[in-house]
Amino acid sequence: AQTVTQSQPEMSVQEAETVTLSCTYDTSESDYYLFWYKQPPSRQMILVIRQEAYKQQNATENRFSVNFQKAAKSFSLKISDSQLGDAAMYFCAYRSGGVTGSNYKLTFGKGTLLTVNP
Amino acid sequence: DVKVTQSSRYLVKRTGEKVFLECVQDMDHENMFWYRQDPGLGLRLIYFSYDVKMKEKGDIPEGYSVSREKKERFSLILESASTNQTSMYLCASSLTGGSDEQYFGPGTRLTVT
Numbered sequence A: 001a002q003t004v005t006q007s008q009p010e011m012s013v014q015e016a017e018t019v020t021l022s023c024t025y026d027t028s029e030s031d032y033y034l035f036w037y038k039q040p041p042s043r044q045m046i047l048v049i050r051q052e053a054y055k056q057q058n059a060t061e062n063r064f065s066v067n068f069q070k071a072a073k074s075f076s077l078k079i080s081d082s083q084l085g086d087a088a089m090y091f092c093a094y095r096s097g098g099v100t101g102s103n104y105k106l107t108f109g110k111g112t113l114l115t116v117n118p
Numbered sequence B: 001d002v003k004v005t006q007s008s009r010y011l012v013k014r015t016g017e018k019v020f021l022e023c024v025q026d027m028d029h030e031n032m033f034w035y036r037q038d039p040g041l042g043l044r045l046i047y048f049s050y051d052v053k054m055k056e057k058g059d060i061p062e063g064y065s066v067s068r069e070k071k072e073r074f075s076l077i078l079e080s081a082s083t084n085q086t087s088m089y090l091c092a093s094s095l096t097g098g099s100d101e102q103y104f105g106p107g108t109r110l111t112v113t
Helices: none
Strands: A003-005 A010-014 A019-021 A024-026 A032-039 A046-052 A064-069 A074-079 A088-096 A112-117 B004-006 B010-013 B019-025 B031-038 B042-051 B054-057 B064-070 B073-078 B087-094 B108-112
Touching: A003 A088, A010 A019, A019 A112, A024 A074, A032 A064, A032 A074, A046 A064, A046 A074, A074 A088, B004 B087, B010 B019, B019 B031, B019 B087, B019 B108, B031 B064, B031 B073, B042 B064, B042 B073, B054 B064, B073 B087
Parallel strands: A010 A112, B010 B108
Antiparallel strands: A003 A024, A019 A074, A032 A046, A032 A088, A064 A074, A088 A112, B004 B019, B019 B073, B031 B042, B031 B087, B042 B054, B064 B073, B087 B108
16 A cells, blocks of 8 residues: 655745655555645645656646655655745645546645744 | 535534535536545545445545435445544545546534534
């Protein structure tokens, strides 16, 4: 079974600075997908960024980017120019690349609570 | 916009009651999921469904059952609620797998007393 580990229960960053959230995963599969989700306080979980394992290029979405190291099974999230609205719980998630329905589930890490200080 | 709605934001039930949590999505998604979120434990998958009337156990199915009679609706059932089922319950849906995003509902905070 796949596991996802987020080693930082809490992180803090000053507004306008950069922060990196860590995620490692364990899998024997070669085809899979990785995600970062954000859960703001009392608000719905939303997708921040996704990465296909077969792509060598790291995904970017505006101020959010990932450092995907397939051999090391590492998938960190970098938030540049942090804003107060970035304060949230961030979850790393893994999905198998299998094409049957049972492979469509996500396995989540335990989350990292990010505080942004003004 | 995809919308996933859950029947209640807050729910208080007594031990032993039968509890129904309802989830509805409006984007014709094939897959629907129920998660439980607890502090320090992240999200844990209870059950999911990849087709109408199809269901598959997740990581923590004990004490729960599900029903999916229509594509847009996925219900989580606590047959006899217990205090250790006090938690935040999140529903999600996705079109298929791969890199497809899962869309989440706002959550139901269930307290069992």
